[in-house]
Amino acid sequence: GGFRLKREGSKECAINIGLHLAHSPTRYSLKKSPALAKLLKWERGTWSSLLLAFWAYVREQGLQDEANAVMVKLDEPLQKVFEDARIPMTQVGERLLEFVSEVDPVRLDYTLCLSGEAKPAVFEVAVEAEAPIVSSMRAFLDLGQQRGEREECERLDAEMSSLVREIEDRRHRRDFMKSFADQPISFLHDITTAMSLDLSTIRSTAPSQFAALSSEEVLRAQTWQQPWTEEAVLQYLAMHGHAVNLHMEDVLTEEDAILFAQSAIAAAGASQAVHNGEIPAAQEAQYRASLLAQATPPAQPG
Structure with a gap:
C-alpha cells in the first residue's frame, strides 16, 4: 500500500509525515x-503490562504496608514521582494515568520535489506485535468455546473442497464437449490419433487379436468398425478424465457412451476417406451416416 503527496508550486519543501498506528490493544x-519509566523499567506497552511492572516493583522493594494491606508505601524515588508517601491500591491505576500517554506516531521526514519526475520513497517501520505464544495461549483458553465453531469451519472446508472438485470435473467435461462442438473434424482427428498411440499400451496384455495396429491399418476406416473399437474408445476417454464413468449416476449411460463412440468412429472414417480422395467432400455427411448405420447393431425385437 502507499499514498501520494501533491502540492502546487515549483520549489521542493521538507515535510513531516505522522502515522498513527492502530494498536490493538492500545x-x-x-x-x-x-524517572518513573526508569524505575519500572517500562517505556511503552499495554496498560496491563504497566500495572504488572508497577506491582513487580512494589513486591521487589517490599512496599506493601504490613499494617494496612490496602495501602502502598512509596519509597523515596516513587515519592518524588507521585509527590505522596502512601497510595491506596484502589488508586494506583488512577495515579498512573497522570503519567501515561498514547505512543507517539511514526514520524517520516520527506523532501517533496515539485519538479521533474516523481521520486517514490520506501520507509521501514518497526511495529510491535503480540508474541505468537500469547496468541497460542489465548487460543488454548478459548478452545472450549471455539470447538463448535472449529467443527463448523471444518465441515464448510470439506464442503468447499467437494464443490471445487465437482466444478473441476464439470469444467473438464464442458471443455471436452465444447472442443467437439467447435471443431468436430480436427477434434476427432486428434482423438483418433491419440487413440492409436494408446492402443499398444491398452492392449499390451490383451489377446493377440488386439495387437498394436500398424500405421497403414490406422488410416483404414474398416479398422475402426471392428467390435473392439467401442471398448477402446471408452477406455481411452476414461483414462483422460473425459469419458463416461459407467458407475456414476451423473454421467452418461453405457448406451449413450457407445453411441458417442460410434459417432466419433464414423466421423473419423468419413474424414479420412475425404482426405485420401476416396469420396468427394460433398458426400462426407452421407458416407458418415452409412458408416454409423453399419456400426449400429439392429434393434432387438421386443
Missing part, C-alpha cells in the same frame, strides 16, 4: 515521566 508510553 499501547501507552511514560514519556511524561522518564
Whole structure:
C-alpha cells in the first residue's frame, strides 16, 4: 500500500509525515515521566503490562504496608514521582494515568520535489506485535468455546473442497464437449490419433487379436468398425478424465457412451476417406451416416 503527496508550486519543501498506528490493544508510553519509566523499567506497552511492572516493583522493594494491606508505601524515588508517601491500591491505576500517554506516531521526514519526475520513497517501520505464544495461549483458553465453531469451519472446508472438485470435473467435461462442438473434424482427428498411440499400451496384455495396429491399418476406416473399437474408445476417454464413468449416476449411460463412440468412429472414417480422395467432400455427411448405420447393431425385437 502507499499514498501520494501533491502540492502546487515549483520549489521542493521538507515535510513531516505522522502515522498513527492502530494498536490493538492500545499501547501507552511514560514519556511524561522518564524517572518513573526508569524505575519500572517500562517505556511503552499495554496498560496491563504497566500495572504488572508497577506491582513487580512494589513486591521487589517490599512496599506493601504490613499494617494496612490496602495501602502502598512509596519509597523515596516513587515519592518524588507521585509527590505522596502512601497510595491506596484502589488508586494506583488512577495515579498512573497522570503519567501515561498514547505512543507517539511514526514520524517520516520527506523532501517533496515539485519538479521533474516523481521520486517514490520506501520507509521501514518497526511495529510491535503480540508474541505468537500469547496468541497460542489465548487460543488454548478459548478452545472450549471455539470447538463448535472449529467443527463448523471444518465441515464448510470439506464442503468447499467437494464443490471445487465437482466444478473441476464439470469444467473438464464442458471443455471436452465444447472442443467437439467447435471443431468436430480436427477434434476427432486428434482423438483418433491419440487413440492409436494408446492402443499398444491398452492392449499390451490383451489377446493377440488386439495387437498394436500398424500405421497403414490406422488410416483404414474398416479398422475402426471392428467390435473392439467401442471398448477402446471408452477406455481411452476414461483414462483422460473425459469419458463416461459407467458407475456414476451423473454421467452418461453405457448406451449413450457407445453411441458417442460410434459417432466419433464414423466421423473419423468419413474424414479420412475425404482426405485420401476416396469420396468427394460433398458426400462426407452421407458416407458418415452409412458408416454409423453399419456400426449400429439392429434393434432387438421386443
